Amino acid sequence: MRSLLRFIFRYHFFFLFLLLESVCFMLIAGNNFFQRASIVNTSSAFTGTVLTAFNNVEEYFSLRRTNRLLAEENALLRNHQIESYLLSDTMKYLKYDELHMVRYEYVPAKVVNNTVNRQKNYITINRGSKYGIAPDMAVISSNGIVGIVIDVTENFSTAISILHIDTKxxxxxxxxxxxxxxxxxxxxxxxxxxxxxxxxxxxxxxxxxxxxxxxxxxxxxxxxxxxxxxxxxxxxxxxxxxxxxxxDFSNLSFAYVIKNHLQKEQKELEERSVAKNE
Amino acid sequence: MNKYFPHIGRFVLLILFQVLILNKIYLFNMINPFVYVMFLIMLPFETPGWILLIIGFFTGLTIDIFSDTLGMHAAASVLMCFSRPIVQRYVLPREQDYVQPSLNDLGLYRFVSFAGILVLIHHFSLFYIEIFRFQGFFYTMVRVLASSVFSIGLILLILTLINISKDRKR
The missing domain is CATH 2.40.10.350 (Rod shape-determining protein MreC, domain 2)
Known part of the structure; x- marks a missing residue:
């Protein structure tokens, strides 16, 4: 026992190296795409706050562009307003309104952290479970798709970007x-x-x-x-x-999270049918 | 306390620089510099090995927490700190008593070879840990080399700027 201790002590540099590296790889393995520990990533309260503070400054640099995008989108939405249409008859028809409920609901959010320089990129937005955000919700910008929410805290959520080698x-x-x-x-x-x-x-x-x-x-x-x-x-x-x-992933500042109110129902049905046939 | 102050200051500034600015840089779809390693490279030579490893681990972890890459930067930094004494033995002659692993004390040639090898080790392990597959091996290699060159360039630039401002003060 004593000689073992002496051995470890003598090569403590190497053993400490092995220990720390194995801790690192445990962290990497436990923090992969599907199950990421929410305590220590950008959606946690501390890092989220720091990144938001910096983002508040950074936003000024892209104000002109953001304004233009928002104005364009406003114009588009105005075009979709009911007043913009010539109503030909009194019948109203909404595609997904079978049970008088909305199928998709859009929650506007601000992007507080976003990377494009890795093989696995993530996005942090400033809306969390407080606003009803949950994993598996879609994130889009006014221009198109952005990512999928994978992790939520009270005030922030992280989404896996389309720029991630595992997305499909x-x-x-x-x-x-x-x-x-x-x-x-x-x-x-x-x-x-x-x-x-x-x-x-x-x-x-x-x-x-x-x-x-x-x-x-x-x-x-x-x-x-x-x-x-x-x-x-x-x-x-x-x-x-x-x-x-x-x-334009390198210039994201605003995004929408899409809640699909029928997601659970559809998933359950699909899973049930698969289970039945097996 | 005075002795540790420059290192603590360097740590805070480099982490902020890395997390808030450099993490968003991506040139030519391949260059992504990591300059925070400069803090680990410039720790004094007399730092005991185990302290070096632990500092490396927590520095990497701090970067990880801010960039959603839990464990990756920590692993690369620990590997770099582990190889630091070995690189030191081969690159720097033992007879001379260097005060600090800095540009001024080592001279340009020695500093670039010392820091260069360490930055390469760090970037190499980091980029391959991140992608974790051999698919696209050469593309990743190009990313490693280009980013390393860029990181070393940035480190030299920062140190030169600091030197200039120090000269002015005198």
Missing amino acids: ISAKIRKNGYIGSLTWDGTSKNMGLLSDISTYVTISKGDTVVTSGFSTVFPENIMVGQIEDFYIPEGENFFKIKVRFST
């Missing part, structure tokens, strides 16, 4: 409705990769890609981006399509 989102080509899956390969903050589109589909550069609405997270027809380039890998029957994101 169901998207479709707007003009013909063909559905593929959108991923990010980590090389450019402006480009995503749309795959699983068969080669018999006619596509062209500049076609618009939107969300498919198949997942319970994103509503249908949220803007993703435009086709920049595409090719067929040798020996494959599917296109590899490069999509230029409509969202």
